[in-house]
Amino acid sequence: MLSHKRKYNSLLKTNLKNTKGVTLIELLVVLALLGMILSLGYSLNFFGIHTFTKGSIQANVQQKVRLAADFITKEIRYATNLKIIDPSQPIPPKDDIEEDLYYIFINGNTIEHRYKGNSRIITDSIQTLSFERAIEESTKKTIDNILNFEIVGSDKKQTYNMKSEALIINLPKNNKILNENEDKPSIAICYKKTLPIESNPNEQWGDYVLVTNYLKIGGSSNINALDTTSFINGNYTSTGSSYIDASEIYIHDNIKMTGSTRLGKSDNSNSIYVNGDIKLEGTSKIYENLYYTGKIKFPKSWSNGPGNKIDNIDFPDISIPPLKSDSWYSDRGFTSNATTKDTMKYFGDSYTFKSWNSPWNDIFSDVIIVSKKDIKLSGSTRASGILFAPNGKVTITGSASFDGIIIAKEIHLSGSASIKYKPCALNDLPF
Numbered sequence: 209m210l211s212h213k214r215k216y217n218s219l220l221k222t223n224l225k226n227t228k229g230v231t232l233i234e235l236l237v238v239l240a241l242l243g244m245i246l247s248l249g250y251s252l253n254f255f256g257i258h259t260f261t262k263g264s265i266q267a268n269v270q271q272k273v274r275l276a277a278d279f280i281t282k283e284i285r286y287a288t289n290l291k292i293i294d295p296s297q298p299i300p301p302k303d304d305i306e307e308d309l310y311y312i313f314i315n316g317n318t319i320e321h322r323y324k325g326n327s328r329i330i331t332d333s334i335q336t337l338s339f340e341r342a343i344e345e346s347t348k349k350t351i352d353n354i355l356n357f358e359i360v361g362s363d364k365k366q367t368y369n370m371k372s373e374a375l376i377i378n379l380p381k382n383n384k385i386l387n388e389n390e391d392k393p394s395i396a397i398c399y400k401k402t403l404p405i406e407s408n409p410n411e412q413w414g415d416y417v418l419v420t421n422y423l424k425i426g427g428s429s430n431i432n433a434l435d436t437t438s439f440i441n442g443n444y445t446s447t448g449s450s451y452i453d454a455s456e457i458y459i460h461d462n463i464k465m466t467g468s469t470r471l472g473k474s475d476n477s478n479s480i481y482v483n484g485d486i487k488l489e490g491t492s493k494i495y496e497n498l499y500y501t502g503k504i505k506f507p508k509s510w511s512n513g514p515g516n517k518i519d520n521i522d523f524p525d526i527s528i529p530p531l532k533s534d535s536w537y538s539d540r541g542f543t544s545n546a547t548t549k550d551t552m553k554y555f556g557d558s559y560t561f562k563s564w565n566s567p568w569n570d571i572f573s574d575v576i577i578v579s580k581k582d583i584k585l586s587g588s589t590r591a592s593g594i595l596f597a598p599n600g601k602v603t604i605t606g607s608a609s610f611d612g613i614i615i616a617k618e619i620h621l622s623g624s625a626s627i628k629y630k631p632c633a634l635n636d637l638p639f
Contacts, residue, residue, distance in 0.1 A: 313396030429621035433629035563587025
């Protein structure tokens with residue numbers, strides 16, 4: 209019993225001697241490590257907040273610069289004359305501005321739009337704004353109707369630079385963008401403009417000879433419709449010696465031209481707008497008033513390609529209308545009688561004109577053909593009026609010709625077929 213008690217007391221004394229607390233050095237090491245962890249966490253948190261703030265400011269500056277660029281591009285689109293202004297030329301107060309003059313200029317750190325009796329800030333956080341006439345790189349000649357501009361935005365040491373260009377579609381051919389002091393920095397533009405007129409929706413069709421999603425022409429076929437517009441909301445393909453003449457030609461996709469085909473006239477009285485790539489082969493030709501957004505490929509024998517590459521093109525807001533109901537057409541005198549004659553109004557699945565006229569030099573005048581599928585003219589058929597096939601194809605072959613307006617999903621021409629423009633009564637449009 210005594211021996212067990214002695215062993216217990218000896219063990220208790222040993223344990224009491226080995227018990228230790230936290231030393232001052234250990235405490236200091238722990239505190240130092242904790243401080244380093246907290247400091248690292250604070251640094252990461254600060255860096256994250258700083259990066260987020262910096263990114264937000266940068267995005268805000270970019271948005272303001274793009275807003276200003278979009279405004280300038282759209283605002284001067286309809287300018288009828290335009291002059292670049294340097295700092296030596298004062299901007300008049302809003303009440304002293306002539307009735308039909310408009311100014312866009314930098315004022316402090318804002319871009320201001322000023323005209324008779326009105327002034328408004330387009331955006332702020334702008335450091336510089338400059339304008340210059342566009343120059344064709346290959347020829348080093350100025351382009352009459354394209355304005356280059358540069359905007360630099362800045363906010364809390366965050367900057368954003370944007371260079372862009374604006375196409376002026378209403379500038380008369382004998383007018384040019386004026387810049388009397390090319391060597392001086394430019395800060396403003398002064399211009400007059402013609403505003404688009406709000407009108408009956410059907411009135412927009414009065415200037416169109418054709419509207420389609422795909423156009424293919426070949427042989428010696430042609431579309432000869434000066435003072436009108438051709439709108440192709442898709443690809444355009446041409447072969448042989450075919451050609452298109454129209455005041456304005458819009459192609460909302462790619463172009464492929466082979467053989468000796470032609471787009472436009474040698475006197476550059478047309479304007480051609482292509483929102484896509486262009487491929488020219490053989491001796492095919494597009495004349496100089498060409499504006500395109502994609503790539504252009506032309507024969508190596510050419511010294512340089514035609515036209516002007518630009519960032520974007522404002523296309524007409526137009527599309528192929530859908531068919532109305534069967535009752536809509538029957539209520540307006542359309543029938544399924546396929547006998548070809550003057551002033552006929554046909555509505556049905558498909559329609560094929562007879563392949564000759566009697567007498568041979570006669571023409572089926574003022575017809576209105578509405579097809580759920582396709583329409584075909586061949587042989588020596590001659591007709592005028594309106595062809596409407598929104599879900600199908602209009603095919604004109606042989607020496608057939610049509611004068612009027614064609615609206616179809618696809619239009620194909622071959623042989624020596626031709627299309628000419630003939631105005632129609634807007635109330636006759638079958639949609």
